Amino acid sequence: MARISLQHRRTAFVRAMEWYSRRKYGEVLSPGKVALHNKGVLRTMLLMEGTAARWNRLDPTLRALAGMVASTEIGCSWCMDFGFWEHHHRGVDPVKLRAVPQWRDSDVYTDLERAVMGYAAAATATPPTVTDEQVERLRRDLSEEELVELTAQISLENYRSRTNAALGLTSQGFKETCELRPA
Incomplete structure (x- = not known):
């Protein structure tokens, strides 16, 4: 069981992030729910993942x-x-x-x-x-x-x-x- 709440107040930002996750993955990812507790961490995580997704030299x-x-x-x-x-x-x-x-x-x-x-x-x-x-x-x-x-x-x-x-x-x-x- 998660050690931190995966629930959030239903703000426009939270709804937008959930919509994006469902659209891309079919459901809201738990790591994203956790990161929503700290927008700075979330922003860094999204930037890092987006950049790493473009690495393309390795098989x-x-x-x-x-x-x-x-x-x-x-x-x-x-x-x-x-x-x-x-x-x-x-x-x-x-x-x-x-x-x-x-x-x-x-x-x-x-x-x-x-x-x-x-x-x-x-x-x-x-x-x-x-x-x-x-x-x-x-x-x-x-x-x-x-x-x-x-x-x-x-x-x-x-x-x-x-x-x-x-x-x-x-x-x-x-x-x-x-x-x-x-x-």
Whole structure:
């Protein structure tokens, strides 16, 4: 259960934010409801997310796997749920997304994907446990531009996951909508 109220006075601003969220995602996102308590935080969050959405150097599957590993390591069920939904709708293989919690034992990943996931786990550890060998392994397949974007993506997911987990936000059922089969 959320550790902060998800309810707000029905101001025009709140109604506009809810309308936007429903239009874009089908429902009002819990992290948005939390951020509505502090407009400065909300504004920064929206600016950061809007800017990060334009990062485009890293392969979408690598981006998805890195972010979902960070969410798994932190234990953010909200981020895992929404991440599955978001990346599924962007064309990332759902088999790979589903296997993230057991990525170390799964055979669905390429060597590069596995290296990215190991890097994400090491970067998420507190303190980070990234090694020179991990970075050198990634540099064989990724440009410096891609490696910087990968690291920033992992850091952004750490911000999201740590915030959501600390505030007690849990799954909103997004993943289940991906599992529905057309009639």
